[in-house]
Structure formats: C-alpha cells, structure tokens
Amino acid sequence: MSQTDLLTRLKQIRALVLDVDGVLTDGRLHFTEQGEEHKVFHSRDGHGIKLAQKIGIEVSIISGRASPALRHRAENLGIRHCMIGIKDKGPALEELARTLDVELQAIAVMGDDVIDLPMLNRAGVSATVADAPAAIRARVDWVTTLGGGQGAVREFIDLLIDARDAWSTVIADHQ
Template structure:
C-alpha cells in the first residue's frame, strides 16, 4: 500500500488544541515547525495533503499557504462527505489514504482510511480506533512522527532526505 494522500485534522493534531482568541476577536494558533518540515519532505516524495477541520480560522489558511497544502476545508461538520468527494475528485481509493485525528468528529474519516493515526493525547475512543498512536502530542510533532513512519515504511528514508536536501526543495518549516 502506497500512501498518496494524508488527511490532517487541525485543532488537536497540527495544534495543541487550545484556541486563543484575543480581545480583538482574532484567533491565534501555534503550529510546530517539525510538522511543517515533515509535510514539506512528504510533498517532495509525492504525497498530497488535505486539511479538514470543523472550525474556521485565518491562521489555518495562512499556515496552509505556507506549507502549500493541496486542499483545505474549513467549517466542515460532515468530514466524511468532504473526504468522499475528495477521493472521487482525485480518483483515489481508501487504500491510498492516511488520516490523523484526535476527536470523535474525525472517526468517520479515520474508519475509512487504510492507515490512521492519533496523537498521544487524543481522546481514548479515537485511540481505540486507529492503526497507530504517536508518542508525540498534538501540536508537538505528532504529524512529523506519522510522516516519518510512512516514509520509512515506503522508501529509503536516508536517501530521500539526502535528495531532498541536495535539491533544496521548498525547505518550509
């Protein structure tokens, strides 16, 4: 099985799940640079990425632009419907998809992905329904841990990193 698409939840996966809203109403989120570098490496390898999140945030759009995330869906109440449409649009089967999520609203996508992960601090029910649980918590490198696992399973990781650095491909963190 070769992973061609990784579906990312945002809050609790790419972030620690905390939502900071300033007195001006602007929402702030913290993202981990190790996750960003992992996404950049996986994109170099040929994996596409989608963010599917229940909330709407300008911070998410900014981070997605920085990382050149292929598909971004915000304010989604039915993640499975978006997931199904994305697979049709990309002409992909479930067997080529990996998903990482941390809470109940991620389960419909997790349960229909060939490979699934949850951050170490995900809710217990989600952890019971995934293929792997990362050692890292959400927002603390869980996505990078997942990506490294996939890349090490599918290719010569050392050679991939060497080639990535040699061509100086989009070294985005």
C-alpha cells in the first residue's frame, strides 16, 4: 500500500486496538521467585496513547495474557476497554467494535504474532512492530521501524496524528 493510501485510510480511524506482549512490551516475560509477573512499558508509548485520546481516538487493549501489571497500566493511561486473557482475538475485536459503535474499517490494530492475525485481518488498518516475525510483517499494512516495547506504538500514533494533520491540537497544551 502506498503512503498516500495509508494516510487516507488512517484519516478514517476512530479507534486503536493494541496487543500488549511484543507491542507495548518487548515480549519478554519477567517473573519473581514468588511467581509475580513484571512488565516494562515505554513512557513514549504511554504518552502517545494520551495524545491519541486527545485527538479523539479511543485506545483499547486486547491481550492474550492476563496480568495485574497490565490492568494497572491500562487504568493509569485511561484505557477504558482492556480485554485480557483473550485467546480468540477476532471475535473479541468484533465485540469491541459493537461496544464502541465503530465499524471495523474505522479501527486500527497493532499486533505482533499469529494470535493477533484474526484481529489484524479484520481491521481497517493493521500494523506491527519491526521485530515481529516475517510472516506477520508480510500481512499488515504498516511496519514500524522500532521494536515492541521500544516506542513502536508511539511511532504508529505519530502517523495517525500526521494523517489527521492534528499536531497543532497535540502540542497546543505544551507551548
């Protein structure tokens, strides 16, 4: 898809759905000796999510793993729809679209592995991270230059902001 076509489609996006492990994180799983899971999130991704919300994009999460750390991060960022422990992500995306009253074509999805394909295939715009498997990178509309957990979500959100020509809105409070 050409950059012009991508930007045209991105202008129609009203919701962004993110996978977590491998997208918002680098995909590594950290456990304490007591079995408590730790996740590391990039601050630029979090700030990007806030910017997306500021320009009217509903950001949601659909994750295959359940984690208290993820739930806490979602609440911290004001993400109202956080579906965790989801094994079949295609129907979950359809359910979320109905909840948000948004057509699938108006949803962008960012995932990084085969479990994400059912939602990537249904989305209006699909994206993945630079370090996703080649089979995933070949099946999406856009691939970031950054890896998962390294600011890739912010990179995609910046593209959404570009498509909407919304930088003046985004930086208005920071001048």
